[in-house]
Amino acid sequence: MTSLFSGHRLGELTLPNRTVMAPMTRVRAAAGGLATSSMAAYYAQRSTAGLIISEGVQPSLIGQSNPGTPGLHTDTQTVSWRAVTDAVHVNGGRIFAQLMHGGRVSHQDTTGSQPVGPSAVAAVGDVFTPTGPQPAPLPRALETEEVPEHARSFAEAARRAMDAGFDGVELHGANGYLISQFLSSNANLRTDRYGGTIAGRIRFAVESVAATVDAVGADRTGIRLSPGGGFWGVEETDVPELYAALLTELARFGLAYVHIEATAAEPVLIGLRRTWPGTLIMNPVLPMGPKQAGRTEGEHWLGLGADLISFGRGFLANPDFVERLRGGLPIAPVNEATYYQGGDSGYLTYPTYQHAA
DSSP states (O other), X not given: OOOTTSXXXXXXXXXXXXXXXXXXXXXXXXXXXXXXXXXXXXXXXXTTSSEEEEEEEBSSSTTOOSTTOOBSSSHHHHHHHHHHHHHHHHTTOOEEEEEOOOTTSOOHHHHSSOOEESSSXXXXXXXXXXXXXXXXXXXXXXXXXXXXXXXXXXXXXXXXXXXXXXXXXXXXXXXXXXXXXXXXXXXXXXXXXXXXXXXXHTHHHHHHHHHHHHHHOGGGEEEEEOTTOOGGGOOOSSHHXXXXXXXXXXXXXXXXXXXXXXXXXXXHHHHHHHHOOSOEEEEOSOTTSSOOOOHHHHHHHHHTTOSEEEESHHHHHOTTHHHHHHHTOOOOOOOGGGSSSOSSXXXXXXXXXXXXX
């Protein structure tokens, strides 16, 4: 059976192992959405991952979901990321930038503008703002002629990611953000070509991927999906059919990978694995759920046909996560109170495993 510690070819990259550091929001960016020296140290500490996928990076100001997150839509932001990618590469790692447009999961106090979405339907829950959590506001429904501009924003940010030294990009099509909102049957009530039928609901995702592939190449482009995930109140009807149609369309591009979260029943996910002909990254347990993924869950999904396995909390609290998995060493727990508090505590302060003398 394929091992977590065997290599894998991903486009032009040779990954030394099959562990992937999942994208995790940490809100440690500086004012103006700039990457920092602490962010460079954080990712460099975790460079033994086969692949690192960065936290969500907004491709435009209107696409910013949370305060304190980094961007890739200005020259200054682009330059700031170079220290991060250099630090990862010097330490032998590989890193993709996750491009995340929040859509309706945002707030005017964060961006200065009313959030946008496929329809004027508010997300469920409170969103983060500079003054604390507030109820998700009603978004402005995008006009038909505006939608391609937001698809192109992923491509424009992808070009900047290449300028900043990233090895590739992942479009965030999961967890209730803009691409996921277009896939939805209750956040997307459109009657134009971007809504209604399955073909209409997947169109924005396909156009965003197509624009990004044109900009930086298929072997540098991936996408993350959460079939039936339900985040931020998003619902999807006909999940197997919806995602089979999407993956069939995406297969035309020869992408670096599709990254799927375990948000649907295992038989559904196995069916999607059969539909997708390329590299599959599997996030083997429900993100932010009660169970934390480890070697057992990773090997289970390798046995079911996944090529790479992404881990979130394990990498967050264990900069040497790969070595701990390989050696059967204890996995340190995360401190949830430090997820979004800012500063280096709970960010750079998790130690590597200390062997007894």
